Amino acid sequence: MKRGEAVVQSVLSGDTVVLRGKSSGGPPPLLTLSLAQIECPRLARRPGPSTSDALTKDEPYAWEAREYVRKKIIGKPVSFFVEYTVPSGREFGHVILNRGKSDEKNIVVGLLGDGLARIREGSRGSGELFEQMKQAQSKAESAKLGIWSDDKKDKHVRKITWEVENLRAFVDKNKRKLISAVVEYVRDGSTLRLFVLPTFEYLTVNLTGIKTPIFKRNIEGTDVPEPFAEEAKFFVESRLLHRDVKLRLEGSSGNAFLGTVLMDGRNISEYLLKCGLAKIVDWSITSLAADRETYRAAQTQAQQQKLKLWKNFTSNNELSLKPSERTFKAAVIEIVTPECFVIQSKDGLKKIHLSSLRRLKVQKDESSSKSTRAPRFYEVPYGYEAREFLRTKLIGKTVEVKVDYIKPANNGYPEKVCCTVLVNGVNISEALISKGLATALRHREDDDARSSAYDDLLAAETRAVKNHKGIHSKGEAPIHRIAEVSNKQQADKFFSSMQRDARMTGIVEFVASGSRLRVLVPKHTCVISVVLAGLSCPKIGRDGAPDQPYAQEALEFTKKFCLQHDIEIELESMDKNGSFVCHVYVKYDNLSERLLEKGLASLHPSAERFKHFSALAASEQKAKDKKLGIFANYDPDKEAAAAMLDEGPSPSAARKHGHSLDELMQRLADNNGAGAGSFKPKFTVDNVWYRAKVLSVNNESVHVQYIDFGNEETLCVKRVAPLPASCGSLPPQAKLVYLAGLMSAPPDWEVEARSVLTDVILDKQLLCNFEYRDSEGEHVTLTSLDGEVDQVKELILLGYGRVAKRVPKMLADLHSDYENAQKEAKMNRVGMWIYGDVTDDDAVC
Numbered sequence: 063m064k065r066g067e068a069v070v071q072s073v074l075s076g077d078t079v080v081l082r083g084k085s086s087g088g089p090p091p092l093l094t095l096s097l098a099q100i101e102c103p104r105l106a107r108r109p110g111p112s113t114s115d116a117l118t119k120d121e122p123y124a125w126e127a128r129e130y131v132r133k134k135i136i137g138k139p140v141s142f143f144v145e146y147t148v149p150s151g152r153e154f155g156h157v158i159l160n161r162g163k164s165d166e167k168n169i170v171v172g173l174l175g176d177g178l179a180r181i182r183e184g185s186r187g188s189g190e191l192f193e194q195m196k197q198a199q200s201k202a203e204s205a206k207l208g209i210w211s212d213d214k215k216d217k218h219v220r221k222i223t224w225e226v227e228n229l230r231a232f233v234d235k236n237k238r239k240l241i242s243a244v245v246e247y248v249r250d251g252s253t254l255r256l257f258v259l260p261t262f263e264y265l266t267v268n269l270t271g272i273k274t275p276i277f278k279r280n281i282e283g284t285d286v287p288e289p290f291a292e293e294a295k296f297f298v299e300s301r302l303l304h305r306d307v308k309l310r311l312e313g314s315s316g317n318a319f320l321g322t323v324l325m326d327g328r329n330i331s332e333y334l335l336k337c338g339l340a341k342i343v344d345w346s347i348t349s350l351a352a353d354r355e356t357y358r359a360a361q362t363q364a365q366q367q368k369l370k371l372w373k374n375f376t377s378n379n380e381l382s383l384k385p386s387e388r389t390f391k392a393a394v395i396e397i398v399t400p401e402c403f404v405i406q407s408k409d410g411l412k413k414i415h416l417s418s419l420r421r422l423k424v425q426k427d428e429s430s431s432k433s434t435r436a437p438r439f440y441e442v443p444y445g446y447e448a449r450e451f452l453r454t455k456l457i458g459k460t461v462e463v464k465v466d467y468i469k470p471a472n473n474g475y476p477e478k479v480c481c482t483v484l485v486n487g488v489n490i491s492e493a494l495i496s497k498g499l500a501t502a503l504r505h506r507e508d509d510d511a512r513s514s515a516y517d518d519l520l521a522a523e524t525r526a527v528k529n530h531k532g533i534h535s536k537g538e539a540p541i542h543r544i545a546e547v548s549n550k551q552q553a554d555k556f557f558s559s560m561q562r563d564a565r566m567t568g569i570v571e572f573v574a575s576g577s578r579l580r581v582l583v584p585k586h587t588c589v590i591s592v593v594l595a596g597l598s599c600p601k602i603g604r605d606g607a608p609d610q611p612y613a614q615e616a617l618e619f620t621k622k623f624c625l626q627h628d629i630e631i632e633l634e635s636m637d638k639n640g641s642f643v644c645h646v647y648v649k650y651d652n653l654s655e656r657l658l659e660k661g662l663a664s665l666h667p668s669a670e671r672f673k674h675f676s677a678l679a680a681s682e683q684k685a686k687d688k689k690l691g692i693f694a695n696y697d698p699d700k701e702a703a704a705a706m707l708d709e710g711p712s713p714s715a716a717r718k719h720g721h722s723l724d725e726l727m728q729r730l731a732d733n734n735g736a737g738a739g740s741f742k743p744k745f746t747v748d749n750v751w752y753r754a755k756v757l758s759v760n761n762e763s764v765h766v767q768y769i770d771f772g773n774e775e776t777l778c779v780k781r782v783a784p785l786p787a788s789c790g791s792l793p794p795q796a797k798l799v800y801l802a803g804l805m806s807a808p809p810d811w812e813v814e815a816r817s818v819l820t821d822v823i824l825d826k827q828l829l830c831n832f833e834y835r836d837s838e839g840e841h842v843t844l845t846s847l848d849g850e851v852d853q854v855k856e857l858i859l860l861g862y863g864r865v866a867k868r869v870p871k872m873l874a875d876l877h878s879d880y881e882n883a884q885k886e887a888k889m890n891r892v893g894m895w896i897y898g899d900v901t902d903d904d905a906v907c
Contacts, residue, residue, distance in 0.1 A: 064153070065143035068093065070135045072304045076102030076127025076178060079135070079157060081142060082300070089292065097170050098145040098154040099187045099195060100179040102127040103209065108224055108264065118224070122215035123208050127178035131169060132244075135159055136304050156191070174198040177208020223263045229314040232263070238351055240308040240324070248303055250276045251294030251339060252331075254323065256309060270312045270320040271347035271357055272331045272340040274298075275371070290370050294339040302330060312349040320349050329353065335360035338369030341507050347517050348524045354517035365510065378511040379467045388465045394456040396625055399439070400448040400500055403456070403483070405463065406622070416491045417466040417480040417513035418503045422448065422533060438546075443539035444532050448499035452490070453569070457626045461485045467511035482514050489515050496522040498532020545588040553640035556586055560642070565632050570624045570646075575602050576616025576662055577654075579624070579646065581631060591641040594654050595634045596669030596678055599662065600692065612691050616662040623656060624648050634672050638837040645674060655681040661691020668835035671870035726753070726770075726792055746775065753785060753794075772796035801854050802833040802841035803873060803880050805866045811894040815862040818893070822860075823853050834870050843876070858883040861893015 103121035251274030576599035
């Protein structure tokens with residue numbers, strides 16, 4: 063007779079159990095044992111192709127019989143012996159709980175005593191045990207217990223719902239609740255079938271957030287287990303099969319529910335992960351209400367110990383950083399793309415990337431143009447909204463940065479430092495994804511180089527999809543048409559409309575140097591080039607040329623001050639290249655003043671004609687007094703001398719340069735065109751050598767301009783020679799200037815006006831005063847050396863000078879004086895006014 067000790071693995075019905083023996087280096091042996099000499103009411107079977115409708119209902123008291131046995135012995139060690147075996151191989155015997163103890167219990171006797179079973183008809187049992195069985199049944203009959211009662215039998219038949227029709231409605235009804243249930247079947251380690259108590263809905267449940275190895279059916283129809291599939295299934299069966307559990311539903315997938323199964327408060331999924339018998343499934347872990355971090359920690363523990371499924375695991379997230387380098391605070395300087403920032407930390411500027419975030423890109427059909435340039439952020443669907451969301455939340459703000467992993471350089475792409483960024487405790491990646499402005503990156507299941515808040519990112523994306531946010535919206539993406547203004551022709555289209563605005567709001571998109579910006583003006587839907595009015599910054603070197611001193615410092619200061627900030631621009635004018643000459647303000651703070659105060663810029667000669675000149679000059683003087691930046695070697699005396707030289711041919715300057723020019727002319731004469739062959743002197747009037755600049759070459763003739771006198775001439779090639787090196791140090795003595803307050807003469811009077819001007823000023827020593835600079839060049843006034851006679855006014859009084867319609871405000875008094883002189887010339891009918899007013903049909907200058 064077969065007998066022994068075992069653990070009850072499952073209870074198939076009131077009279078059939080599965081016993082599990084001890085393992086000896088492999089799966090433990092199982093014994094299916096039917097209880098001898100009795101029969102219990104039959105349980106309903108799940109409908110199937112070969113199951114008739116009559117067999118889909120319980121017999122009365124079938125469930126009570128099964129539950130009696132299950133609650134008594136499931137999972138407990140018992141004693142058993144096999145009494146007999148029928149020809150089909152089915153074994154019958156007895157199961158005894160607590161054998162040899164005072165509370166010893168024979169399960170067969172207990173069933174009969176509670177009226178949940180009857181002795182089989184024709185049974186030929188004998189002995190003391192059989193007598194106990196008959197006595198127990200007799201007592202139950204007398205007491206009318208169980209199947210012997212007079213109760214309505216329907217009351218003891220379950221109403222089973224084998225298929226839940228609307229899974230979503232059932233989940234919504236029970237979501238986040240702990241439902242009582244009993245596990246009926248374990249298909250694999252992560253798929254269970256349960257009865258919900260007491261309503262008896264039969265549910266197929268996939269454990270939320272994890273997946274164990276499964277059994278795959280081959281072409282021969284047999285189930286082939288994946289590695290560790292049998293071990294995972296046994297792990298769950300030995301702990302949950304036919305146990306009372308609590309079920310928390312979290313969603314549905316196909317015909318199955320997603321849920322978490324708890325037994326005595328313990329989560330089976332967590333234990334599967336810790337043992338390395340399961341892996342986290344990213345798509346379903348987002349449905350978890352809690353425990354995501356616990357799941358991740360459990361899986362990480364198994365990976366580190368290389369358990370079961372992770373025995374060949376190699377981490378991609380080994381950070382060789384100090385603790386202070388893994389978590390730190392920094393200020394955001396620039397949003398390069400929605401997943402790439404430039405930050406300023408105590409270690410300086412660095413570029414970081416958001417962990418596990420995929421930014422939006424242009425669709426293939428949209429990017430298949432001939433242009434090879436990268437798309438602008440506003441050309442990407444929802445790119446403008448993403449950039450603006452990040453810009454308004456982050457630029458200039460202090461954030462917490464946690465380095466999650468470092469992606470090594472690959473295929474020409476540089477190394478990426480991938481981080482989680484928090485602003486005021488909010489994960490900016492999660493916020494961006496929840497608005498549908500980015501998506502979570504899908505990692506391989508064995509790739510642990512991912513965001514430390516990866517599950518939150520997945521949950522945020524799930525919410526965005528459910529709420530139809532951003533790219534998940536059913537409508538079309540918004541279109542932003544923004545013009546890139548890059549030349550004067552394009553700038554002219556916007557200049558007049560912008561002039562009408564006292565101030566405009568904008569966003570600094572790019573900083574080319576300390577004083578040159580690219581600014582997006584939302585109101586006018588364009589990106590323009592902006593030059594700071596009246597300011598001169600050190601230049602950034604190009605084509606290998608070195609930077610001027612403090613050029614980089616000025617560039618970095620301007621970037622930190624206004625890059626991607628909201629600004630106000632106050633338009634002054636436009637230069638010849640189509641750049642808008644403006645004052646730039648960040649929260650009412652003038653960028654030009656700040657650059658000047660730091661010694662990172664100086665006033666341009668044209669500054670006097672712009673607004674706020676006095677404030678700019680005061681800021682520059684502060685830097686000079688403190689000898690900051692480019693004014694580190696500032697000397698007031700040297701500046702005065704240099705200013706005197708730059709002002710033009712004042713009497714003292716003329717004398718100084720005159721002596722230098724005489725010496726230069728003598729050296730040219732002594733050189734006599736050495737190295738150019740035998741030819742006559744250059745200038746045809748006096749046959750003397752002069753310095754000149756070649757303007758054009760036409761066959762055997764050369765058109766030149768004499769750089770020390772300003773006049774031009776066309777010569778034969780033989781009258782031109784290379785300039786000796788010793789004669790190139792003196793700056794050109796002739797400078798092209800415009801007479802301030804005048805406009806050109808009408809075409810009919812142009813020749814005569816030039817002749818009269820020549821008579822008035824040529825070969826005379828005059829005092830030249832610089833007034834202002836604009837896109838044309840420098841504008842000056844000419845007076846006698848004593849300052850008493852204004853040569854321009856003399857020209858106007860002679861009737862050969864026309865007064866300009868508009869001049870800078872600082873020349874208002876001079877302009878009024880010139881207009882009075884022009885009225886006098888018109889009244890006297892002199893010069894061009896002899897036949898009346900010639901300005902009636904002229905265009906305004």
